[in-house]
Amino acid sequence: MEITELDVTDDMSLRAVYDLERRACLLGREDQPHWSWQEMSGAVRRPDPGERQYFAVGRDAGRIVGFGAAYLGMHDNLEKAWLDVKVDPSAQHRGHGRALLEHAASVARDAGRSVLMTEALLPLDRLADHRTRRFAEAAGFTLSNVEIVRLLDLPVAEARLDAWSEQAAAKGSDYRIETFVNQIPDNLVPSLVVLIGQLQVDAPTGDVDWEEEQISPERFTEARASLVAAGRTMYETVAIAPDGTVAAQSTISVPPPGRLDASQWGTFVHREHRGRNLGLAVKAANLRAVQAAHPELRRVKTQNAETNDWMVAINVQMGFEAIEASAEFVRRG
Template sequence: MGTTVRTRTTLLDVHDDDQTRRAHEAVVASRVFGRPWFEPTSYHEALLDWRHEDKAEPKEIWVAQDGADVAGVATLYLPMEDNTWLAWFDLHVHPEHRRRGHGSALMDRLVERARSAGRSSLLTDFMVPVDDPAHGYRRFVERHGFELSYTEVVRHLNLPVADDHLDGLDAQSRPRWAGHYRLETHVNGVPAPLRPSLCDVMNQLGVDAPTGDIEFEPESLNPTRYAEYLGLERDMGRTRLTTVAVSERGEVVAYTDLVLPHGAPSTVWQYGTYVHREHRGRRLGMAVKVENLRRLQADFPERKLITTGNDGTNSWMVSINEDLGFRVVELCPAYQRKLG
């Protein structure tokens, strides 16, 4: 049982190398705790992310001090161009500093900042085991007034996937879309002519994905911000593989992204996959994922694992992932606190 101490919460000085290193160590220790498969990203990537300024979604990084140590880190995001009624955050306390009040001190700071920014709702999510419905992370946020909104199921896919398996999935889907769409795979961003329609499709992902009692409005990603994100990933040493389905009108109607972090050399993150609602029923979701996976395995055979998450009620995407061979590993519950 820890001892409660008086915690000082301050904004992280992202230009203080010593403090940022200690903050990164606390976040990594929290993320890997109880998750032996998790491969953390590098300090270099974290530092660039912390220093990056996104005017459309500014962030505040708060740290909890335990003497000279950084005991906890919480990042608060404040969307400014869409979904401006909400704020969302990511909170971590180093396992060696838990049960001393540091997490609660950070939480109180986040609630205060969200209210002062005029937000009516505060959101967060985190990873927990599949078989522990009363996990400590759940109890912590529930004590602070949060209620469960929805739960994503996190799955892993071990690589490589056999070529004949991918060929079989391709054979099942291709007759549904061939002749009406073309597939293109691009490294570190799609060409400029495709970016407006890609952004339009990406902006709909949060609207159509199951999110319980949270109703998101379309996001406001545009080609300029898209290019900024690609530049940030390039500086981090990351690689993004994007496969798109392009209609006869030359517009992106489906996409999927795989991101390869530099500091986690075996891991691949599955980012968004989405098919425009007017083009569904043609197996484009499976088509773009198979094509992207083929490119990944051909160009980056050293990567051993893809991680993805989907709401358990999203039967369309769940079936695709299960057909590809993804297996359930953990849960990612999303909680909301209405600030009133």
């Protein structure tokens, strides 16, 4: 197998990578959500300005049989890198995955990264012995964290949404709940990005410790514009404190037309504003806005660390059902 850097401007090669990734990701989990070509190509060609991305492809007899990727944050956590490897199901068990993994790891090491991470979606009942876990451990990675992936069927009855909002309002009546689509008012962005930056510090992350993410308003605005350009519609519901700052947030990404599953991204409450049911308030309001505007959607997907008792309790209350695990692995040195 020959490994070369991927030219992301090459439509044929990038489309081959997408098709391969789709086959690999959906192997054994064919009914699960997967991003579209429009979303994938948009993310690769217009990445987060605070992150460097590297992609390589492996070719056997001229055919792309696998790819490897390294994602390097450029403003914080500079010792870390996320790696990803996928091999076409028809070409697995030939050493291609290990070769691509070590190639991506060498790119990360050359950039000064000593904490290498990767993740895999695994059946809940095969977390201990799944072949993907065995592959990671054979390459020197150890399990560092487990997040539980959950799905919620849509639409949710308005009466249930009303009840959650009323429950939240009982403790958080001093906060204003507002929902924005794609663009956030300029006066709210500075406090919103501070809040989002705290997420990876306060949320459970297992055996890997994180620094607060450094997100400038300019980086946030550009990243959000990239998501919209890739066909996504971004719903952001925030709780605004009496002083006008963002105290809590919840994000849902609605995919381009043709897909029926939305993605619940982060929901987070500022450290100084907890205990007021603001997490439930913003999640319920965001969900209400999304399903009202997109009646075609049939489910929403989310995931949280299994040790995040607070968020897990909210998801269970809302009816999210566990379907699989997102296992995170780490290798140091």
